[in-house]
Amino acid sequence: MEIKVNLNKRSDRTYKIQIGRKDFSSLKKLIPQKFAPDKCIVVTDSNVKRIYNSEIKAVFLSSKEHRSFVITIPAGEKSKSQKVRDKLEREIIKLNPSRQSLLIAFGGGVVGDIAGFLASTILRGIKYIQVPTTIISQVDSSVGGKTGINLPESKNLIGTIYQPAHVQIDIDFIQTLPEEEYFNGLAEIVKSFIIADEKAFGYLEKNINGLLKRNPQTLQYCIKQSVGIKSKIVEQDENETGLRKILNFGHTVGHAIEACSNYRVKHGFAVAEGILVEAQISNQLGKLSENDLQRIKNILEKFGLSKNIRRKYDFNSIWKKILFDKKKNKNGVGFSLISKIGKCEYNILVERYVVKSAYNK
Ligand SMILES: NC(=O)c1ccc[n+]([C@@H]2O[C@H](COP(=O)([O-])OP(=O)(O)OC[C@H]3O[C@@H](n4cnc5c(N)ncnc54)[C@H](O)[C@@H]3O)[C@@H](O)[C@H]2O)c1
Structure with missing residues (x-):
């Protein structure tokens, strides 16, 4: 099942939301075919990494077409902070990304919001893919391009509207949700x-x-x-x-x-x-x-x-x-x-x- 999001009819900003079961592994082919990135930087959180470590290795880290890196942030809303944003930014920059690099947000809304925000600012914007793993992120945060972090004063005070290049929704991730x-x-x-x-x-x-x-x-x-x-x-x-x-x-x-x-x-x-x-x-x-x-x-x-x-x-x-x-x-x-x-x-x-x-x- 595929849904197309047409934004102002500009083809460079139109993207697909792929929805299915056992669909996650198709990213292994889709990424090189569709985006041909020079490198992939996967951002995930500690819980998702623990549960899906072997899938991360099989889908992202075993690619022969490009190099891939995984960066893990602590699970939970506290990670949508300036401190974690700064740390993540530094780690990504150390990987020497180019405009051809692809960021992958693999996790719930926290990972999607902060990774999407970084994608919109690093090198003035690089492509990113949302791979949402919670219900909130599948039906809400991965769709529509709102990205951001929280400040002590309130939630989501800093952010951008920056659409992903693709969204891959695998319903089966929901089975492991607490x-x-x-x-x-x-x-x-x-x-x-x-x-x-x-x-x-x-x-x-x-x-x-x-x-x-x-x-x-x-x-x-x-x-x-x-x-x-x-x-x-x-x-x-x-x-x-x-x-x-x-x-x-x-x-x-x-x-x-x-x-x-x-x-x-x-x-x-x-x-x-x-x-x-x-x-x-x-x-x-x-x-x-x-x-x-x-x-x-x-x-x-x-x-x-x-x-x-x-x-x-x-x-x-x-x-x-x-x-x-x-x-x-x-x-x-x-x-x-x-x-x-x-x-x-x-x-x-x-x-x-x-x-x-x-x-x-
Ligand atoms: N950008 C938007 O339009 C938008 C819309 C709605 C919500 N949000 C934001 O999304 C965030 C909430 O999203 P959330 O509920 O996904 O929170 P979350 O990312 O914190 O995930 C909730 C918990 O589930 C764990 N988890 C994630 N996937 C899992 C899986 N498949 N199996 C087991 N555990 C899993 C995470 O580690 C975390 O502990 C908030 O920060 C909210 O502001 C943004």
């Missing part, structure tokens, strides 16, 4: 169906068990649909001046919860909570039916994503974080809100008292 990371990722799949695909949402409702058991066919359908949704949106609005904002459904409140928890609450769990509150706002504004609201609540509950985490954080602290994150005008804050499952609008001003009442519901 339980918490798996459910954390499901939240982004649920979100993408809520904003843009009622049929896929119906599929989710009928295939809850398949997803709970990580059935490969069910996963493949969900990941493929989510990637399709995101790439269509990115094609129309790469720089998030309009439509791309609908991807932020659930994220206005979700990001505030993440920030209030000092990032101890994982992104997907915070977004799930944000989805509940923001769907509630839509319902209170008379946009979303009671039936659709209930369907959303049910699905999040079935995936263990409805944990009432927000009760730990009082609304005043959440509102402060929302204001830090978002442009506001005197009438309120701009939200992306759904009018039904499968349809989302953006830049909808919502007043504080409405957000407060939905948050405390």
Whole structure:
């Protein structure tokens, strides 16, 4: 299965997202055929390296066409920092890369974001490939070209929009994900169906068990649909001046919860909570039916994503974080809100008292 991302119809920026099972090894042929790099620099993290060391050797390090190097960063969000960025930059520069060198981000969203960021700045930009290994990175961070690192003040404050040259999604990587990371990722799949695909949402409702058991066919359908949704949106609005904002459904409140928890609450769990509150706002504004609201609540509950985490954080602290994150005008804050499952609008001003009442519901 292949999805093409056409950006402004410029062929040099168009790339393919290859989605399949047991597909990872095809990179061994694809890299020399398609990119003919002088060298490959693989960036991965300590967990992924430990689990997939033999695959890394077989696919990247055994190539006869070019030399390959593997650089490993510590696993976890802390690695998306200026310190790790500097260290990684130095290590890459020591390998003497040229404009023909290829960077490969092999791992979750942390590896993808920092490696993509370096690819966009080293020698003013070299090609990179995303090989995402978590649900979040397969359906979200590897698609759309947002790269970056965190600062102590907040997440993703430094970054670029720099598209990969290719994305290789192998669904089978998901089988080794720890339980918490798996459910954390499901939240982004649920979100993408809520904003843009009622049929896929119906599929989710009928295939809850398949997803709970990580059935490969069910996963493949969900990941493929989510990637399709995101790439269509990115094609129309790469720089998030309009439509791309609908991807932020659930994220206005979700990001505030993440920030209030000092990032101890994982992104997907915070977004799930944000989805509940923001769907509630839509319902209170008379946009979303009671039936659709209930369907959303049910699905999040079935995936263990409805944990009432927000009760730990009082609304005043959440509102402060929302204001830090978002442009506001005197009438309120701009939200992306759904009018039904499968349809989302953006830049909808919502007043504080409405957000407060939905948050405390
Ligand atoms: N660029 C974007 O558009 C975008 C979108 C969404 C999220 N993000 C960013 O992505 C990051 C979150 O991504 P994530 O959830 O993938 O985090 P992550 O990269 O930290 O991966 C989560 C954990 O899973 C481990 N792991 C990765 N693949 C594995 C596998 N196949 N088997 C076992 N363990 C595996 C990692 O070592 C890590 O411990 C955040 O920094 C977030 O800001 C970026």
